Amino acid sequence: MAHISDVARLAGVSSATVSRVINGTAKVSEEKARRVRKAIAETGFNPNEIARSLYKKSSRMIGYIVPSILNIFLSEIGRAIEDEAFRNGYKVILCNTDQNPEKEAAYIKMLSSMNADGIIITANNEHLDEELESCRLPIVVLDKSAGARYSASVQSDSYEGGKIATEHLIRCGCRKIVLMRGPQQYSSSQQRFLGYVDACNEHGIQPLFVESGFDYREGRDGARELFRRFPDAEGILAVSDMAALSLYRLLHEQGRSVPDDVMIVGYDGVELSELMTPALTTVAQPIEAIGRRAVGLILEQVEKGKIEQREIIFPVTLKLRETTKQI
Amino acid sequence: MAHISDVARLAGVSSATVSRVINGTAKVSEEKARRVRKAIAETGFNPNEIARSLYKKSSRMIGYIVPSILNIFLSEIGRAIEDEAFRNGYKVILCNTDQNPEKEAAYIKMLSSMNADGIIITANNEHLDEELESCRLPIVVLDKSAGARYSASVQSDSYEGGKIATEHLIRCGCRKIVLMRGPQQYSSSQQRFLGYVDACNEHGIQPLFVESGFDYREGRDGARELFRRFPDAEGILAVSDMAALSLYRLLHEQGRSVPDDVMIVGYDGVELSELMTPALTTVAQPIEAIGRRAVGLILEQVEKGKIEQREIIFPVTLKLRETTKQI
């Protein structure tokens, strides 16, 4: 691999001049600039990003820390993050934690020692606060947990999401509506629960719920619990689209028909929700916008050089499809 | 952030000694080692990985280059790669190319300039060969394309996959079997096609096929084409589990019942295949093993310091579920 000094020698200039031509950081005579460009082309010089990072104290990397990349919602957000980062000359480090606190801590430490420029994180672990506190990076959380230190949060309106989904089921004629409630350490789960409860109260309906995690497997467990406790549920608010998939499967096994016997509203609005059969009525989050904005906030903080707290909340939309039926 | 020199000063030793204690690269007297460890704890010293990488010419990073992380199969493999990499102290850079040759080239260049230790790639782009050629990194391809330069390939037995899936449909009584054929620049697609054709020929059946890409959307287009050309298909070999999902949806819309009117066999064996309704009969690839092995091969080449060609082929298994029915 050619070094900057090779280019400099070939062009008959100093490496400082080569650096200036590459980065446009100072004026270089047209004559020398031409020679440098020629030498770069001839040697196929590709500046060593590590050396650059060492001096600049920035590696143009953003860490994306998630419990599991198998969570389709998080992977769709990851897709948007990667795209926006790439557009801006940044790379994304994928950090899958399996909800393992040690892995989370290790990744945060690692990102900081790699001069990463920021962290985008979804994690419900209180132990993390300490780690996040000690690292000076801009941190954008996608799930504001109560006391955590972070520079910004990007979310969608979970209260509204819980509320409109519930109201929709009520309009569909459901009276016995059960919420699969997400882990309550996430503020989004709390908000959604509140929206649900408020909608119920406004219509004189008794709020009912079971606890559930977000992924396929946890969703299935949550659904089993739900059927045991509320075998006569008429409408179900799933914790996620993936959980809705598991839920539907269980209903199907029981010979119950959707939406005629039971109605389902999913959450997230992942691509899959539209493609599954039956197509899932769901509360869609603006996934693309969330991912892009998260990156945007990191870059903003990097440019400004200072960390200032921001909270972004996007609106959600209800997608009416085949797992609910309005009368 | 504390530097190694701060630790050295506090412990009353040189930074060389601190480095030796951290890395265990040479003997240090127990007395000094103790002082160093104490100083590290007191300062909260976290070695700068970038500085280390610069000298060592290794950043302990592996690039994972894929057309789209939204492809569940690739994201499940990515999960295994991330896990295995982390176990070995490596990080994974997520490189989503959207099949965009420029993005692919940019990522390869970037990984090489970052002193990455290897690349794991799924890409069908011939233009890439040039880029891959010029970078000295170990490269593991997950889809050996004909002439590309790579150090190793990890795949599963696509010929066998195509064959057993076809034989299964034949055993189920299908005579009119259509293959959704994947892009033929992938050797895996070619092999699967061959397995399909051979199975057909052995049973005196006319091979039929349409072209299709792997993801939801491309799968839906492929499925539409299939129904136009072969409205009376009895059995369909989907190009992927995700395509099978789209396919099922279309059949459902047409009021055709699965498996009674038409049977479907998916491909890949992603988690979703088991959870969708009806559960998908599919040819399962050993996803976990493929991901782990790919990382293993990279690490092997890094240790040996030399690149030697290897080709790994894992066996596939047929998962019998609800979209086919043996008579």
Next chain:
DNA sequence: TTGCTGTTTGAAATCGGTTTCATGAACATA
């Protein structure tokens, strides 16, 4: 021609680690 200003330019310092290499201490051997 001299003196002044303003711009190009390269030598050297810098980023923060790791490793080499020379030194000196400790110990064994003659």
Next chain:
DNA sequence: TATGTTCATGAAACCGATTTCAAACAGCAA
């Protein structure tokens, strides 16, 4: 006691860029 050997240790070189700073140079006025 003199000599050889082993081993822990720190100063300095190194990785490959970027940036600082002072010198060289060009342009212009007097």
